[in-house]
Amino acid sequence: LASSWARSTGGRALALRYHNVYGPGMPQNTPYAGVASLFRSALERGEAPRVFEDGRQRRDFVHVADVASANLAALEHTADAPAALFRAFNVGSGVVHSIGDMAGALSRAADGPDPVTTGEYRLGDVRHITASSERLRTELGWMPAVTFADGMRAFATAPLRAAVRR
Structure with missing residues (x-):
């Protein structure tokens, strides 16, 4: 849809595909926020994180601060981009870890x-x-700044928010 819009109007659109985002302010106890929320919520209750399968499932965990900087890079890029541009980008740390690692x-x-x-x-x-x-x-010249080790240390005690009930 964004690509069609850009071509038909001469607009510019970038699509960012976020990988496993984690960080402060994640909602508690919801599978919709990903495994990071579930593990962090369990630890806050004093419970062990429950890892499904064998724990070796691979993911690219990216800190929310890096997602924010990727958004800024994309926004800045569109200012000087050629008309009718559509481009998709993956946003991840570039380093793979397992669910068990997290x-x-x-x-x-x-x-x-x-x-x-x-x-x-x-x-x-x-x-x-x-x-x-x-x-x-x-x-776009973007680079993630938060390492897995630093991000996990900070996230382990970061505040969470109550999940929205519907």
């Missing part, structure tokens, strides 16, 4: 219980979800 890092940083690998699974979950952010780096 659970362990959060547990250690929060001085919480060790994660429990349950072997459970959810129908429809994808085993590995990673993508390259190279286009964003080369075309």
